[in-house]
Amino acid sequence: MAGAKKPTRKVAPKSAERSLTTNEQRAVTLLAEVAARASLAARFGKSFGDDRDIYEALGYTKNPSFNDFYAKYVRQEVAKTLIDAPVTACWRKPPRIVESSEKEETPFEAAWNALIKRIPLWSHIGRAEKLARIGNYSVLFLGLSGSADFEQETTGTNELLYLTPFSQKSADILAYETDGSNERFGLPNSYKITMANAHGKDDVKTVHWTRVIHIAEERLESEVLGTPQLESVLNRLQDLDMIVGGGAEMFWRGAFPGWAFSKQADANWEGQSKEELNTEIEKFVHKLTRILKVEGVDVKSLAQQIADPSNMVNVLLDLISAGKRMPKRILTGSERGQLASDQDEKHWADTIQGRQAQHCEPYVLRPLIDRLILVGVLPAPAEEYTVEWPDLQVPNAKEGAEIGKIKSDTIKNYASTPGADVIIPPEVFLRDILGMSEDKVEEIITIIGATVDADLDEIDEAGDQQTDSPVTGTETEG
Structure with a gap:
């Protein structure tokens, strides 16, 4: 029909997108920081255009977690x-x-x-x-x-x-x-x-x-x-585990030498079956029995192969010590x-x-x-x-005795040097030269002052006694 209105299409109102709360934004930011660290960790050990991955080859943990650190701490x-x-x-x-x-x-x-x-x-x-x-x-x-x-x-x-x-x-x-x-x-x-x-x-x-x-x-x-x-020394700690653990395994396998069992040309195994021979060998190797009962077999000891891991351990300890100051x-x-x-x-x-x-x-x-x-x-x-x-850094008994002797000699030289107290006043000497606290300096100066005052009083009393006492003597005959 001409002039008829086209039906209008109703569009559903667009639902409002829920905005993140501030705490959620903060959590997202924190997760982004963690993800960034994980991304950086994924790059550890990569070289030669990513063709070589040292961390993967050596078995290092690229992105260690709290559990990894805690396991290291415990064990x-x-x-x-x-x-x-x-x-x-x-x-x-x-x-x-x-x-x-x-x-x-x-x-x-x-x-x-x-x-x-x-x-x-x-x-x-x-x-x-x-x-x-x-x-x-x-x-x-x-x-x-x-x-x-x-x-x-x-x-x-x-x-x-x-x-x-x-x-x-x-x-x-x-x-x-x-x-x-x-x-x-x-x-x-x-x-x-x-x-x-x-x-x-x-x-x-x-x-x-x-x-x-x-x-x-x-x-x-x-x-x-x-x-x-x-975290900064985790690789070295893992190296230490490999060296020490590998050294223990090497000693276990190498200190107990290998053995070669060869059948003698004229051997007759009718008296001892192969099963019995295997049992004897198993007991000798795994149960560490020192007796081997065999017949028709030559037993030869193989050369031991043992290396000293202490040099590598010391290198790792030096690196760990340097890394952690x-x-x-x-x-x-x-x-x-x-x-x-x-x-x-x-x-x-x-x-x-x-x-x-x-x-x-x-x-x-x-x-x-x-x-x-x-x-x-x-x-x-x-x-x-x-x-x-x-x-x-409190000194031990020996160091304390040495320090006491040095201070005593210093005080002796200061007290016996004429004019030393004019160049360096006693307060300055005690505080800056001997390193005493202000309270200790004040205490010593007070004691010195009281001692000097007491000495002066004794001198004055002695002078007064000499003045008051009559002068006695004998006349000289002419």
């Missing part, structure tokens, strides 16, 4: 030392938390000292640190009194009931702070922590950030993910370094003091103390508290 001696030794050295002598220089204990100091007596705080920190070094991070869960709803922010005055460390495998990050004006921007807001309940079964809890201390070491671009401490004698000796030379001990002490100042205090201890203040476990200090680490 290999060197890997365990690399993880444990720095942590043990840092927390073996715990620091003092001081609010005031006054001798009287403040409420904050009293609460802190009572807390570390009641809860093995340093042990829990050490465990959390080791877990953080194995993977990208760990968390230290604060068991607080009050609300049992871990998902909610804890407020008010609480009591710290317990501490529990969790690895990154047991503590997944659920959400991040996305407000760019918040000082916690980019940091985790909540975690999904897998806890073992009383029945030994896994119990997954959502935990608010106020109940958790996040620990990560060697952070680079990320404030959340650290660097696994075995750990003296080799510390790596292969005891954790406290009694077997190390003086130079190794000093270098190790410098390394540990640097770790205490750059990692332990700003990223572990202070966040823990500040969090305990925030949630009401500790009272807020009236003044800024300080962390006093013990000196790790």
Whole structure:
């Protein structure tokens, strides 16, 4: 029909695409970072236009996971030392938390000292640190009194009931702070922590950030993910397994020589069957019996083939030591370094003091103390508290005696040199030459002043007695 309208086609409204939430975007970004690292790891060992893959040929793990690092830590001696030794050295002598220089204990100091007596705080920190070094991070869960709803922010005055460390495998990050004006921007807001309940079964809890201390070491671009401490030397650790394990297998096969059994020309095996001969040989080889009962057979020992793997092991230990900045004698000796030379001990002490100042205090201890203040476990200090680490380079008895003799000779020369106190005042000599603290210098100067005053008083009294006493004598005859 002319002029008739064409039927209009109804188009269904386009469904609105759901936009990602900020936390989902953050999760996608984090996954992208992980994917980028995996892509980079896939390139490890490639050369000659991808025709040669050294990692594949040598059996190296290209993209190691937390489980790979943890397995190395559990089963290999060197890997365990690399993880444990720095942590043990840092927390073996715990620091003092001081609010005031006054001798009287403040409420904050009293609460802190009572807390570390009641809860093995340093042990829990050490465990959390080791877990953080194995993977990208760990968390230290604060068991607080009050609300049992871990998902909610804890407020008010609480009591710290317990501490529990969790690895990154047991503590997944659920959400991040996305407000760019918040000082916690980019940091985790909540975690999904897998806890073992009383029945030994896994119990997954959502935990608010106020109940958790996040620990990560060697952070680079990320404030959340650290660097696994075995990652940079993982290839060398795998080489060490191959050399040591291969050496053991070589010794097992080579130290027990091969044997050649040849039938004699005139042999008559009627008295001993082949099956019985095989049984004797099996017992000799596998059960290490020292008697071989055979007849009609010549037995000849083959030459042993044994090589000493110690040179290769030393090369690998040198590379691991260089890669982790750990003296080799510390790596292969005891954790406290009694077997190390003086130079190794000093270098190790410098390394540990640097770790205490750059990692332990700003990223572990202070966040823990500040969090305990925030949630009401500790009272807020009236003044800024300080962390006093013990000196790790305290001389031993022999070194102390030598240093004491040198200082005594220095003081003797200073005191016996006329005019020395004019050129270098005593305060400067004690502080800058002998290295004494301001308090010790003040104490010594006070004692010296009191001694001088007492000597002057005795001199004055002696002079007064001579003036007051009558002069006696005899007249001389003319």
